[in-house]
Amino acid sequence: MSKSNRIGFIVFVCVIAAYGCYRLFSLFDLYPSATTGSGEMVEEELAFDTREDFGKALFFDPSLSSDRTVSCATCHKPEMAFTDGKVKSEGVGGRLAFRNSPTLLNLRDASVFMFDAHITSLHEQALAPIQDTNEMNMPMGDLIERLKQVPHYADAARQLFKRELDSWVVTHALEAFQKSLVSENSEFDKYLKAEAELSPDVEKGWELFKGLQCIQCHSLPHFTNYEALNNGLYHNYGDDPGKFRIAGDPNKMGAFKVPSLRNVALTAPYMHDGSMTTLEEVIDHYSKGGVGGKYQDKRVRKRSLTSEEKKYLITFLSALTDTSYLRDF
Known part of the structure; x- marks a missing residue:
């Protein structure tokens, strides 16, 4: 190959390489962030x-x-x-x-x-x-x-x-x-899987949770039965009558889906309208038995709880926290 041909060949290769680089980097324009x-x-x-x-x-x-x-x-x-x-x-x-x-x-x-x-x-x-x-x-x-x-x-x-x-x-x-959003590795989950013991206060809260029949509506594994129920929040639900607005059934007046209690310590404020800011308020509401409305679920009734028992319940609810899912974010 003559010297002039070698030079021409080198120039040709450089042009092809430059064009390839151009095409590669232009892909970033085709796929915006x-x-x-x-x-x-x-x-x-x-x-x-x-x-x-x-x-x-x-x-x-x-x-x-x-x-x-x-x-x-x-x-x-x-x-x-x-x-x-x-x-x-x-x-x-x-x-x-x-x-x-x-x-x-x-x-x-x-x-x-x-x-x-x-x-x-x-x-x-x-x-x-x-x-x-x-x-x-x-x-x-x-x-x-x-x-x-x-x-x-x-x-x-x-x-x-x-x-x-x-x-x-x-x-x-x-x-x-x-x-894909799963949270099932809380302190309480580890207890259920026999991987750890509950602390004394958490265990007392768990026993109270069961004894007060909270578990009837907030059932395992996700502490909800997925039913729409009236929890005695109001006598008059105003412009949001709950499932009644969908079903047209008076018995569903003020009925809202029972929420999961997993990670409940992270999800304030509470209730369908965000009207309660703390777990203490939520427990007080249920211990008083709600407002006693016409369509209130019969399982919501007055319970006598000491301040110490309320503390145990909150400690138990906090043991349902699991943020391991955050590793993907």
């Missing part, structure tokens, strides 16, 4: 390995709301057991949600969802906050068109669901992520 609920930019892989990963990206993406300011994680913060510590969550434009934000942990085992206990699947449940005008205020049709413009979302739909991105894909991806 996702954002967290606070708007902070986070780097995403070019493709998601699982449906759970895809759902997680959607969960933290504020572009699911009409004004791109509210993500699912805005109202369901991991460090607060996927609640937000507010009486009622703030949606787009500072609008207030209808009810207090519930935990999302251990929903894989739930049979019904929402405080009305009327939705029977997580993917169906996902439609509610996205389209609610006080929460994310985003019509599904508009959302799908928006998300189709994000290449790694569109690719994930084809790769993981074998279909084009649509509302079915979005809601099932969110469902997959939420079903």
